[in-house]
Amino acid sequence: MTSDILKIENLFFAYHTLSGETQAIADLNFSVKKGEFLAIVGPSGCGKSTILSLIAGLLEPEAGGITFYGTDGKKPGIGYMLQRDQLFEWRNIWKNVTLGLEIQNKRTAPNLERVKKMLDAYGLTDFVSKRPSELSGGMRQRAALIRTLALEPEILLLDEPFSALDYQTRLTVSADIGRIIKAEKKTALLITHDLSEAVSLSDRVLVLTNRPAHVKTEFSIHLTRTDDSPLSARKAPEYSDYFNQIWEELSDEENSD
Amino acid sequence: MKKTATELCSLEQQDYILAHRKHHRFIRRMRIAVLLLFLILWEACANKQIIDSFFFSSPSRVASCFLDMVRDKSLFAHIGITLLETVVSFLLVTALSLLAATLLWYSRKLSEILEPYLVVLNSLPKSALAPLLIVWLGTGVKTIIIAGISVAIFGAVISLHTGFLQADPEKQMLIRTLGGKRKDVFCKVVLPASVPVILSNMKVNIGLALVGVIIGEFLAARQGLGYLIIYSSQVFQRLPLLIQTHILSTYLPRYL
Ligand SMILES: Nc1ncnc2c1ncn2[C@@H]1O[C@H](COP(=O)(O)OP(=O)(O)OP(=O)(O)O)[C@@H](O)[C@H]1O
Numbered sequence: 052m053t054s055d056i057l058k059i060e061n062l063f064f065a066y067h068t069l070s071g072e073t074q075a076i077a078d079l080n081f082s083v084k085k086g087e088f089l090a091i092v093g094p095s096g097c098g099k100s101t102i103l104s105l106i107a108g109l110l111e112p113e114a115g116g117i118t119f120y121g122t123d124g125k126k127p128g129i130g131y132m133l134q135r136d137q138l139f140e141w142r143n144i145w146k147n148v149t150l151g152l153e154i155q156n157k158r159t160a161p162n163l164e165r166v167k168k169m170l171d172a173y174g175l176t177d178f179v180s181k182r183p184s185e186l187s188g189g190m191r192q193r194a195a196l197i198r199t200l201a202l203e204p205e206i207l208l209l210d211e212p213f214s215a216l217d218y219q220t221r222l223t224v225s226a227d228i229g230r231i232i233k234a235e236k237k238t239a240l241l242i243t244h245d246l247s248e249a250v251s252l253s254d255r256v257l258v259l260t261n262r263p264a265h266v267k268t269e270f271s272i273h274l275t276r277t278d279d280s281p282l283s284a285r286k287a288p289e290y291s292d293y294f295n296q297i298w299e300e301l302s303d304e305e306n307s308d
Numbered sequence: 309m310k311k312t313a314t315e316l317c318s319l320e321q322q323d324y325i326l327a328h329r330k331h332h333r334f335i336r337r338m339r340i341a342v343l344l345l346f347l348i349l350w351e352a353c354a355n356k357q358i359i360d361s362f363f364f365s366s367p368s369r370v371a372s373c374f375l376d377m378v379r380d381k382s383l384f385a386h387i388g389i390t391l392l393e394t395v396v397s398f399l400l401v402t403a404l405s406l407l408a409a410t411l412l413w414y415s416r417k418l419s420e421i422l423e424p425y426l427v428v429l430n431s432l433p434k435s436a437l438a439p440l441l442i443v444w445l446g447t448g449v450k451t452i453i454i455a456g457i458s459v460a461i462f463g464a465v466i467s468l469h470t471g472f473l474q475a476d477p478e479k480q481m482l483i484r485t486l487g488g489k490r491k492d493v494f495c496k497v498v499l500p501a502s503v504p505v506i507l508s509n510m511k512v513n514i515g516l517a518l519v520g521v522i523i524g525e526f527l528a529a530r531q532g533l534g535y536l537i538i539y540s541s542q543v544f545q546r547l548p549l550l551i552q553t554h555i556l557s558t559y560l561p562r563y564l
């Protein structure tokens with residue numbers, strides 16, 4: 052039995068503006084196991100991105116808490132991948148993927164060597180001196196992932212990282228990135244609107260309620276698959292059952308306004 | 309090289325490039341023609357006494373005066389001093405406005421407190437400020453440089469600060485997800501993203517610094533183009549004045 056890396060208990064959060072208060076999260080509880088791939092789905096605007104910002108420490112909870120159980124008691128490193136790749140056009144790919152190391156003054160030889168290995172493994176070595184605009188959408192997303200992984204985070208937060216890609220690219224890139232995350236043995240929290248992506252990539256799917264968000268239901272995903280390709284996940288006999296159940300939960304929630 | 313490049317492309321492309329060049333040649337020629345026409349008309353009017361050449365001068369008198377001033381080298385001294393003052397004011401405006409805009413970006417409170425004052429200072433007619441500067445600082449190069457700075461600085465601070473605030477919030481958020489502080493947000497996102505704003509601001513500054521320097525020289529100088537304009541208008545010797553209007557009118561638009 053693997054242990055928890057992250058536990059959220061009775062979490063509350065609201066945004067305050069002059070025009071009023073928006074309760075985004077109310078009494079949220081869930082935990083994530085080390086090495087688990089967790090997908091989060093929910094009605095739009097329900098507070099999914101807010102949850103990631105709270106975990107990343109960009110926002111402070113109003114009540115309740117987030118407890119981390121990192122290796123040797125330290126707070127685990129957290130990597131956050133945003134919806135759009137946000138590669139900087141004024142830097143080449145190499146300067147982009149090492150941005151995090153630059154900011155944290157960690158451009159040591161072993162760290163840079165590791166980044167080079169990742170670039171090589173994910174087919175970007177020939178593009179290190181190119182500008183982001185010279186890369187395809189899928190390549191850019193892989194570069195953004197390497198930028199995040201360069202800091203060796205234990206937990207990866209992914210906020211709809213594939214939604215800006217066209218369908219074809221999206222299938223291959225999401226499979227690629229799923230594979231990379233498994234290979235690097237990271238814990239991942241993926242927010243997505245695409246249920247097939249959620250079922251085929253994750254070990255567990257959380258369905259959230261309307262705003263203020265809390266967990267409505269959760270599904271543990273066990274697919275009988277022949278290999279780790281996205282197609283084989285989609286061909287698994289259990290796949291459509293999971294898809295339909297999650298779909299029903301979600302549309303039930305969306306119609307309950 | 310160029311030849312092989314054109315050989316490589318299709319006939320239609322070659323036609324297009326030829327037509328493009330022809331168009332530009334035509335535009336250039338017509339521009340020169342307009343200038344010549346103007347000079348000829350002016351000279352003719354002065355000759356036939358349709359206009360009073362005492363007040364309006366004439367191209368030939370401008371040219372001879374210009375040559376005189378070239379011969380005794382006084383023109384170059386005046387141009388040189390004005391250029392120097394303009395460059396110094398421009399460099400100071402650029403450095404100071406970057407510094408001030410950075411401070412305003414760092415502290416939202418400070419920028420909100422100072423905003424109305426900046427707007428007022430920027431809308432002040434700067435030529436009205438020049439006589440005060442002379443009273444406070446005396447005449448001399450320093451006063452004129454400060455007059456140059458005063459015309460450009462407030463607008464520069466406002467537009468740089470506005471430019472800094474336009475930086476993509478998601479890119480700023482990315483820096484924070486990578487563990488960056490406000491300093492990193494500024495150095496890695498705000499500053500590089502504002503390079504176009506900074507450059508276009510510098511172009512405006514050099515023009516405004518020149519305007520300020522000329523205004524300063526009108527009032528408090530023994531040298532420079534501004535002094536020359538005032539001197540010639542006072543002694544009603546319009547010739548140098550016209551040379552200058554000509555120099556200014558070719559110099560300014562190039563940078564504005
Ligand atoms: N900075 C903010 N100030 C005020 N309200 C905000 C702010 N950010 C988000 N909200 C509100 O909080 C709620 C939750 O926002 P959040 O971005 O977490 O939703 P989401 O589930 O990620 O939405 P989406 O599916 O569109 O990505 C929304 O109703 C939104 O309008």
Ligand SMILES: [Mg+2]
Nearest residue numbers: 099100101210
């Ligand atoms: Mg969101």
